[in-house]
Structures are given as C-alpha cells and as structure tokens.
Amino acid sequence: MPELPDVEIFRRLVSEHCRGRVIDQATVNDPGIIEGISPDHLERQLRGRRIQSAERHGKHLFIVVESARALVMHFGTNGSLQLVPAAGTVPEFTRAELTFSGGDGLAYVNPRRLGRISLCDSVTSFVARSGLGPDALDAGFKVAVFTSILGLRKRAIKAVLMDQKLMAGIGNIYSDEVLFQARIYPGTAAASLARETAAALFRTMRETLEEAIRCGAGAEQAAGRLPADFLLPHRHPGGTCPRCHTLLATVKGGGRTGYYCPRCQPAS
C-alpha cells in the first residue's frame, strides 16, 4: 500500500505532530527491520535529539534530526506510521518506536516486516547512493525529463512508471491508477508513445498523485473519499470500470498483477 501518496501522508503526520519534539527514547522491537546499523547504535544516535523536519523522496520517508542526520524509513508492502498517545499502548506489529519527552510517541508498524529503517547523512546522499530516480512529484522533475526517460525505453509503460531507478514513488497500485486516468494500455511500449501523449501522461500522473494525497490516500477509509472515477477501489477480481462498467482485465508483469479497463484503455 505505501506508495508516494501514502508516504506523503505519513510525512505530513510527522511534520505536523513531531517536528520540534525531542526524542526521549528510540526503541527497536525487531532488529530485523534495521539496516546497516545496530539497534543499540541507532538508539544512541537518536536519544535526546530534536526532530527538525520530515522529508520524502519517492516511497522513502526521512525524519531529519538536529544532528543533521536522518532516520530513513521504507514501508515495504504494508507498513505504516501511527501516533501513540501518552497513555496509549503501541499498535500490534510495532517494529520500532520513538518516544517523545511528553510521553507520547510515533510507532513504525509493519506486519510483514518487508520494510526497512536505516540512518543516513542527508536525503540527497541517500538518494544518490540508492540510485533512485527523481521523485515523481518533485517540482524539479520536468516534462522534458519524463519524455526522454520514456523515449529510451522499449519496456511496458507500466514497468517504466514503477521502476524506482527511473522515477521514484509509483508502485503497482498507482501505476494502474495513473494509466487508467490517462487511458493508456499498461503494456504499451514506453517509447512508442507520441511526445504529446507522453506529456499528457506526465500531467495526469502528477494530478492523480496530488488528488490521492488530497483525499488522504492509502488508508482503507480514504477509499470512500476518492473521486468517483478512481480505479483504486475497483481493482480486484470481478471489479468493473468506474466509467463504463466494463469488467476490468488484468495483465501480468514483473510478478505482479495490473488492472485496466479493456474498453477505456485498449491495446493499440
């Protein structure tokens, strides 16, 4: 679930509720979730430090602390971030937790343990080291860059949108959503899209992601608040197109299933 819009919601949660707070204690409940640093070391690095800001690049969340280092979080397939009130108990599957001086805290919850937490020196160095492409929603990511990325690829447009090394933030769910909104068949070779079609896709991609964020993204309860023409709530076996009610079709690729409307997104 956590793709760009979902992680952006987490970022705003941290920015609104944790910025300026002093980390009283960092607790690692599951050492398997921590990468490149010992839980002990991580706890020592964070204790007593103030949270400066929350940033995001693609599906990665960065909680920047005053030492100028940042806690990097990836949520895997179903992780989330939840505020824990001072008197509250931590949610099930909490793998790590930050406790603030007021007694309340922030829980990193991840049932399937597919996510990762690490520490980095800066967002830019982490992004460079990981080889991540530009954030799909970054203001500096211009349409000309997008079209040139597509123009070089013979792969399916869906695979290109999901490739974090080409651009960061879009996964299986939102690649389906974006292509549905743009009315493009997911298996279309990226390079075969006309320049104007690619430019329109770029705009649709940004609008769709922004709209998802506006609606609260991710969480199941947000599904009801999404625009009526969103594919997301319908992308399951037996689901029908929110526009023309045609039975949705699926396309396999990269070990996952893509949903699309065979009528609105015909294969050319």
Place this chain on the structure above:
DNA sequence: TTAAGTGTTGCTCT
C-alpha cells in the same frame, strides 16, 4: 486450505 498480494533485492536467462 491454498494462494494472492502491496515492494525490493538479487539472481538467472535471453
């Protein structure tokens, strides 16, 4: 009860 499914990594094969 079996299988699919959200993402990433790393490996093999073409």
Place this chain on the structure above:
DNA sequence: AAGAGCAACACTTA
C-alpha cells in the same frame, strides 16, 4: 546491456 522472470522476505485475507 536492457529487460524479463523468479524466489525470497512475513503475514493477512479471500
């Protein structure tokens, strides 16, 4: 060398 396909990771839900 790009790109396709697969298994692995752990667990829930249909």
